[in-house]
Amino acid sequence: MTWPSSATLLAPLAPWFDGNRRELPWRAADLDAAHPDPYAVLVSELMLQQTQVATVLPYFTRWMDRWPTVEALAAASDEEVHKAWEGLGYYRRARLLHAGAKRIAGEGWPSDLAGLRGIPGLGDYTAAALAAQAFQQPEAALDGNAFRVLARLLGLEGDPRPRARELRDWLRPALAALGPSRLTQALMELGATVCAPLPRCGGCPVADRCAALRLEATGRIPPARPRAQPATSEFWLAAVEAEDRWLLAEPAGQGLLAGLWRWPSTPLPETGADAAAEPIGTYAAAELSAWPSWTQVYTHRRERVHPLRIRLQEGFDAPAGFAWTDPGRLGELPMGRRDSRLRELLPQPGAAPLLPVPLGLLLGGLRRGGSPSP
DNA sequence: AAGGCGTGGGC
DNA sequence: TGCCCAAGCCT
Incomplete structure (x- = not known):
């Protein structure tokens, strides 16, 4: 026409x-x-x-x-x-x-x-x-x-x-x-x-x-674009503290939250998995507490985030891709909403975790130098 | 070239 | 609560 x-x-x-x-x-x-x-x-x-x-x-x-x-x-x-x-x-x-x-x-x-x-x-x-x-x-x-x-x-x-x-x-x-x-x-x-x-x-x-x-067609023109709604996965997001420093994943070059600092995280173990029962062992957590979880929505992902605080009696060498960070510098680091939200929770008192925390999985992975996950 | 990439507001 | 959307771009 x-x-x-x-x-x-x-x-x-x-x-x-x-x-x-x-x-x-x-x-x-x-x-x-x-x-x-x-x-x-x-x-x-x-x-x-x-x-x-x-x-x-x-x-x-x-x-x-x-x-x-x-x-x-x-x-x-x-x-x-x-x-x-x-x-x-x-x-x-x-x-x-x-x-x-x-x-x-x-x-x-x-x-x-x-x-x-x-x-x-x-x-x-x-x-x-x-x-x-x-x-x-x-x-x-x-x-x-x-x-x-x-x-x-x-x-x-x-x-x-x-x-x-x-x-x-x-x-x-x-x-x-x-x-x-x-x-x-x-x-x-x-x-x-x-x-x-x-x-x-x-x-x-x-x-x-x-x-x-x-034409009474404003509802049809233009057509809505179809969007996929991904399933939700669940993660622990852990503020790990030792010797008055925090363990953080360094910024990645690409992918989700690239350029930003992130807290260590690990998927919630499958129901009935052994990881939850893995002993803390030599990590000797002096304090373990949790805050209420929330749903973090990204464009192509949904995460149920379970925020956690772990204070250890002793530190360990930061694995590749991680760094121990002074508390005074924490606020200067760029973080996405998920991670800044946990940072904001730190001054508030947590409660005992309602779910079994896979400390062995999380800390063991960190000590072995597991790759930082978003 | 289809999918990845954040977050908050409106209904 | 859930779903749609928002002054798109890059690979």
Whole structure:
């Protein structure tokens, strides 16, 4: 089918956005000029990948306060970058942003979309978002919001993402006519606040021309994406203390919780396994206590976490991949939510464990240099 | 190219 | 409680 002209169809979005936009710290006041701080846009875009605005706001403010320029970020250490990202999730973004800042600090900003696309962490969407919002180039940034808005307006059945090239070509005249930065942000803002998965069409400036609304198909367009719900597995998560130091797994280079410090952990033994009965032996735990468990949800895993504190009378050499850590440094280490949650529990009194603790398994594995598990 | 990668909010 | 989703990217 033939679509109407993008500039005509989307024209009401420009005045709507000028009158309804949220004030966000990375947004330029003047939407018709080049952005005064492309670095701010870069930081915000990386933080906003798969993350809601409300979650990002405090992180963004702290980040820009600490590293106000791309050069400042380039000079930061990996550990402090991860610490500043702590709790935000998808930590690879922090490493990619750090790497991207180093490149930009050394080589300057790329002048076009292809150059931006080559910066670590910038995919099709983010590179175009930067080109449009920071540099006023008529590049179409299609994120989940834009895909949803355009799919509904045009009445596209099925997943709109495979039609990205087609949609970008169609969108280009409207970007030039309405302003690249303005239209890019208007599309996303409309998707985030009005044309949400559950839409509020009463407040929509383009409801009069929306194919999905006309067809009463906003519930079907775009279609929801199927997701697998993995089974839950159970783990002990152990704060092991000896001679006033804590045993921690050092950051891994890849995989779940890469770049972050973790407490030792081990799966709960199968019911009836011998491990639970294994003697503590020479480890001589002076104190053993537990806190209530919780369910830790990741994208592709669910863990039932049983937090535990073990104080030993004597230490032992940290196995490969582990390190004994001074209490004063504990708070400086970047951790994921699971591990920071146990760190926060430490000052609180625990109780006697309700489940049999496989101390032999856990400590034996550690003493033999078992690989750190996430 | 399908799956891995975190966390919190809304309903 | 459980399920869906969120300004995606990388391999």
